[in-house]
Amino acid sequence: MILSPQKLTLEQWDGHWDLLARQGLLRPEHCGPLSRHVSDGDTRLLALRFDNSPAALQLWNLLLTEQDRLWQWKEGGKRLVGTMKDLGTVPVMAYSLDDLVAFYPDGAWWTPCVMEMNQQLLQIADSLGIDESFCPVRAMLGAFVNRNHFPIPDLLICSVGATCDDFSAIAQRLNGLGFPILWWEIPHRRPPEPWEEAVQIGNGLVAPASLVSLVRNELDRVRSALSALAGTDLDDLKLQAAISRANQVRSLLASLNRLAFTATLSPLPALEVLIAQMLAIHFCSDLGKTVDVLRALLAQAKQRVDAGLGYGRPDDVRIFWVNPPADIKVMNLVEDYGGRICGTDFMFTHALDPIDLDLPPMDALARIALADPMVGPVCDRARRIAAEIQRFGCEAVVVCRIPGASHCATEGSLIAQYLRQTCELPVVEVEVPSLVDTTVHVFENRIKALIETAKARRRG
Amino acid sequence: MTSADVIYNCPFVPAEWIKAHGLRPVRLNPRPSWGMHILGQIEGICPYALAFANHAAACDAGLVVFTTRCDQMRRVYELWKVCTGRPAFLLNLPTCRQSAAAQRFYIDELLRLGRYMEQFGGRRPTKPILAQIMLQANQDLETPVSPNRGAVPVAILGGPLMNTDMVLFDTLASGGAYVVFDGTQGGTRCIHRPFDRRELCEDPLQELALAYLDIPDVFFRPNDGLYRWLKAQIDDTAVRGLILHHYIWCDKWKAECWRIRQWLPIPTVVLSNDGQTGLDSPGIRNRLSAFLEAIR
Numbered sequence: 001m002i003l004s005p006q007k008l009t010l011e012q013w014d015g016h017w018d019l020l021a022r023q024g025l026l027r028p029e030h031c032g033p034l035s036r037h038v039s040d041g042d043t044r045l046l047a048l049r050f051d052n053s054p055a056a057l058q059l060w061n062l063l064l065t066e067q068d069r070l071w072q073w074k075e076g077g078k079r080l081v082g083t084m085k086d087l088g089t090v091p092v093m094a095y096s097l098d099d100l101v102a103f104y105p106d107g108a109w110w111t112p113c114v115m116e117m118n119q120q121l122l123q124i125a126d127s128l129g130i131d132e133s134f135c136p137v138r139a140m141l142g143a144f145v146n147r148n149h150f151p152i153p154d155l156l157i158c159s160v161g162a163t164c165d166d167f168s169a170i171a172q173r174l175n176g177l178g179f180p181i182l183w184w185e186i187p188h189r190r191p192p193e194p195w196e197e198a199v200q201i202g203n204g205l206v207a208p209a210s211l212v213s214l215v216r217n218e219l220d221r222v223r224s225a226l227s228a229l230a231g232t233d234l235d236d237l238k239l240q241a242a243i244s245r246a247n248q249v250r251s252l253l254a255s256l257n258r259l260a261f262t263a264t265l266s267p268l269p270a271l272e273v274l275i276a277q278m279l280a281i282h283f284c285s286d287l288g289k290t291v292d293v294l295r296a297l298l299a300q301a302k303q304r305v306d307a308g309l310g311y312g313r314p315d316d317v318r319i320f321w322v323n324p325p326a327d328i329k330v331m332n333l334v335e336d337y338g339g340r341i342c343g344t345d346f347m348f349t350h351a352l353d354p355i356d357l358d359l360p361p362m363d364a365l366a367r368i369a370l371a372d373p374m375v376g377p378v379c380d381r382a383r384r385i386a387a388e389i390q391r392f393g394c395e396a397v398v399v400c401r402i403p404g405a406s407h408c409a410t411e412g413s414l415i416a417q418y419l420r421q422t423c424e425l426p427v428v429e430v431e432v433p434s435l436v437d438t439t440v441h442v443f444e445n446r447i448k449a450l451i452e453t454a455k456a457r458r459r460g
Numbered sequence: 461m462t463s464a465d466v467i468y469n470c471p472f473v474p475a476e477w478i479k480a481h482g483l484r485p486v487r488l489n490p491r492p493s494w495g496m497h498i499l500g501q502i503e504g505i506c507p508y509a510l511a512f513a514n515h516a517a518a519c520d521a522g523l524v525v526f527t528t529r530c531d532q533m534r535r536v537y538e539l540w541k542v543c544t545g546r547p548a549f550l551l552n553l554p555t556c557r558q559s560a561a562a563q564r565f566y567i568d569e570l571l572r573l574g575r576y577m578e579q580f581g582g583r584r585p586t587k588p589i590l591a592q593i594m595l596q597a598n599q600d601l602e603t604p605v606s607p608n609r610g611a612v613p614v615a616i617l618g619g620p621l622m623n624t625d626m627v628l629f630d631t632l633a634s635g636g637a638y639v640v641f642d643g644t645q646g647g648t649r650c651i652h653r654p655f656d657r658r659e660l661c662e663d664p665l666q667e668l669a670l671a672y673l674d675i676p677d678v679f680f681r682p683n684d685g686l687y688r689w690l691k692a693q694i695d696d697t698a699v700r701g702l703i704l705h706h707y708i709w710c711d712k713w714k715a716e717c718w719r720i721r722q723w724l725p726i727p728t729v730v731l732s733n734d735g736q737t738g739l740d741s742p743g744i745r746n747r748l749s750a751f752l753e754a755i756r
Contacts, residue, residue, distance in 0.1 A: 129718025134711060160555045160681045165531040168555075168681065169715035175682055176719045183681040185556045187565065188528045193572060210568060217561045378538050406711050409504030410535035414542060 005309055007049035007269060007332070010035050016052055029292065030054055031061040040064075041115045047437075049332050051272045055296035062284050062293050063275055066103070067150060069285050073101045074151045079229050082153030083282070084171055085163050086186065088351025089369040090222060091282040096242035097230040103285045105156075106167070108149055109137040112434040113327045119148065122434075130173060135166040135405040136326050136434050144174055155229050156181045157222055162188035162375035165406040182225050184218040186369060187211055189376035201367035202353050205380060216366035223362070239361035245287055247354050252294035253280055254352065259301045261342040261392040265310025267301035270341035271331035274324070277344065280351040311335065317454040318342040320394040322385060322415060326402055327436040330443060334398070337447050343392040345385050349373050378411050382418035389423050396454040397423075398447065401431040426453040461486070463522035464581060469512050469620065470527040471650035472553050474672050476597050477570055477665075480590040481582030483522070489623045489646060490515035492735055499536070499543045506532035506709045507735020508620055513540050522580045524548040525573065529679050530712060549576050555681050557673045567669045590664040594655045601654060611638035612756050613698050617690065617720070618705030618731075619678075619713045620645035625733070627740045628703075628748075635752040640697040644705060649689060650675055678712045686716075687723065694726065701755040702728040703748070707735055727755050 008016055017033040020026050034057065038045055042064060050056060074080055081102040083090040094102035112122050113136075121142030125131070128145070130138040143149040158171045158181050175181045189207050192198035197209040227234045253276065260266055260273045268276075276297055283290040304310055312335060319334065320343035334341065350371040356364045373381040389397070399416050401408045416427045428450045436443055461467075465486045466478045475485035490511040498517040499510060509532040516524045517540070526537035526548060537550045552569050554562035578584060585593075614637045621628065621644050632639060643649040652671040659667040676689035693699070702724060706713035714732075721728045729751040731744060 130715060133708065133714065158681075162528060162534065163531070165711040168531075168679075169711040172681060172683055172712075173715050173719065181682070183556045185554055185559075185562060185565075187554070188534060188550070188552050190550065190552065193575070195575070210565075214561055214565050218556075218559075221559075378535065406531045406709065407535060409502050409709075410532070410539055413500075413502050414535075414538060417542070 003053055005267070005304060005311055006052045007311070008052050009049055010038065010045050013050055013052070013057075017057070020054060025054055026057075027054075029289075030057050031065065034060055034064070037064045041118055043116045043118060044114045044327075044329065044435075047329055048271065049269075051269050053300045055293070055300040056268070056272050058293050058296055059272060059275055062279070062286070062289055066284050070101070070103060070150050073285065079155070080151055080153040081226065081229065082150075082156045084156065084158040084181075085167050086159040086369060087348040087372065088281045089219070089365055090157055090159075092242050092246045092355070092365065093219070093223060093234065093239065094226055095245070095283065095287055096234055096238040097226060097232060099230045099232070100226060101285055103150065103153075103282050105140050105143065105150060105153070106137055108140040108143040109135070109326070110328065111139050111143065111149060112136060113329075116435060119146070121146070121149075128173065128177075130170060133404050134170065135164065135402050137167055138170055141170055141174060144177070144179060152179070155225060157184065157225065158182070159184055159186040159369075161186045164374070166404065182222065184222055185214065186218070186372070186375050187214060189370050189372075189380070191377075199367070202350075202356065202371045203384065205371055205376070207367075207370050211370060212363065212366050215369050216362050219362055219366055219369065236361050239365070240357070243355045243357060243361055243364065245291075247357065249280055249283060249287070249290055249294060250352055250354050252291065252298055253277060256294065256298050256301060257344075257352075259298070259305055263305045263310055264314055265308070266312055266340055267304040267310045268297065269311055269331070270321075270335055271328060272297070273341065273344070274328065274331055274346065277346060277348075277352065281348055312340050316340040317396055317451045318392065318394045319450070320344070320385065320389050320392070320397045321346075321400065322397065323347055323400040323402060323408070323412070325400050325432040326434045327432050330400075330432050330436055333436070333440070333443065334447055337444060338451050339396075339447060343385075343388045343394050345373065345381070345388070347374055349384065374407065378414040379418065381411075382415045382422075385415065386419060386422050389419070389425065395425065395457070396450050397425055397427040398450065399427060399429045401429055403431055403433050426450055426457070461520040465519075465521040466523045466525060466577065466580075467516045467519060467521045468525040468527075469645075470525070470529050470533070470551070470553075471645060471675055471677070472527055472529060472672055473525050473551060473573075474570065474652075474668050476590065476593045476668060477574065478577065480585035480593050481574060481577045483577055483580070483582050486521065488512060488515055488519070489621070489626075491623050492738065499539050504709060505536065506530070506707055507733070508622065508707050508710070509533045509536040511622055511735060512536070516540075517544050517546070522547075523577065525551055527551045528553050529677075530710070532709065547580070549573055553679075554673075555679060557680050563669060563673060566673060567665060570665065570669060587664055590668070591660050594660050594664055594668060595657070598654045598657075601651065608638040611636055612700055612752055613638050613640045614701045614703060614752070614755070615639065615641045615643060615693065615697070615699045616647065616703045616705060617643035617649075619707055619710050621705065622735065622738070625739045627738070628705075631740070631745055631748055632703075632752070635749055636756070637752050640699050641693045643690065643693070650677070678716055683716070690720070690724075694724070699726060701726055701751060703751070704728055704730045705733060705739075706730070707733050727751070
């Protein structure tokens, strides 16, 4: 049975859930209605609208039960690895070992949004001198202090070097508060000099072999720490197996993105596409369930596309979105204003690219780590965005700014400048705070102006 | 300025390495941008990073060296390339300095800088030439200033100062204070330790790199070295108060302010610098005056 796509409020979803249950369309993996998470404090859900498919329900439940899952893993004897900043590489290593579960404490950056500030995480960070001049990832500090959001990991691993100053500074503060951290170096990715050996690191990028070698050595230190934590050797065979499973996730997401961005009508709302992409970085602490959820979403999307069903109108303006929004509600809003997200760079494109299985696993992981868009020159990132814009036929670009983020001011402007010149598209930069409500009119005006401009260009 | 000048600001760019290539190191102490924006005015950029780039762009030097010591400077380098099209070099610095791989990485980066300088008239140095320049540098290392009897001993710590901010020292002196150690980027904290004579005879470049990596700085992870240095300074002096300086948008120094204040046994005052108003504003003078009065 194909459900006609419809965005539902949380209240509507409850009624819809009863209906689906009566029709026998729900299975145990769909858990319960989403509204139960509101009582846990996830009050932002009340302001969102959700896709009405069981697959989307499964996706949201996977996301919103992560905290419970982490506690369960811990109580069940698994060792928790808090991996920070690298967004996608170290978890692949951790999930090579059965006794380890990796997650990103950085994910707490969305907590002020999802829980609408009611956990006071930002206030805790304020009290520790990490005020609003820092990126909302400062909420992570609050989460470590109040210990309400995730179990304290048995091992903390953080990549530093060519990373945001905010994150590096906050992680150092965390370290100063008594949380030991294994730091590993991710150097700035520069182009190879003419005299240097150059290697392909994926997606058309090249890097000096010496940098790949450095990162491989650094990841070897991580490998040793993971082996010691698990009490078993993390060998290449185990790594190969984990890379294969990670590639399965990446492949499913690539298919999902392709459908979402290229079908005449979008088979999934932008919000669900964003959440699905997030699964790539640490599999929401459950690789198996992540694969199940993505398969279900992909099947749902295919069904809708085949049936000619989807969201929006064919003439909605096709927008490329750069950087993750601190308030996920804006994904709903863009569609309300007549936009359609047809391409994204949420700062972890390297976690979506396939990892080369033909290389020795540590070499492959080093290359994918170096392909992180945030460690390389802005022009590399902008070039990739331009290529995706062309591939998906985008007509406008939103460069989303993260309040206080050290990279955004310069990087956002350079990306915007590059895309205006290269793609000759209208581009707007817009800052999205953790709760957009108080500045929603600014957001609305800027997005609508962008959409009107793009439509005017169609008329030539 | 001449084409043989190499402009830089970061203490991890070894002047001796530039000199050994026959070029002239010019460590720029930039002036505030004050509306003169070759690189444009962008909200959210560190004012110091922008001031350095703007000032360097106004100079007629052969080469400008940026480093990856902070995200802001790394990205201002990219802005420089787009806006000026002039030659510049981005020196990749290791953040986890304790590992041998990081040390090797830094040496490789210095060699890469050397090859780049050769394109601008530099000559590849021999070991004896580098060693000789390093020995000379040992002799040039500053000797501590004698205490000023009767004045209040204070210390300064934090990010770099712009040239107009040097007025801070006058303000302190006129307020009856004496700076026992300067832990800003231009001060004693960022001067490398003396080079080891035996080591520099064997492998001068390695000794150069290790000496520079020993500079205690806020950007290293972990940055315990900075705290060890600070403790040693405090133990060695009779310092009564610390002036902690950071630019707005400088996350690395700003994030440490709270920890330093908690950790230090002496009173601390934090000066947040917007890079425009400077450290000579009535507000800052008044703040310093009250601080000095309180610790006298």
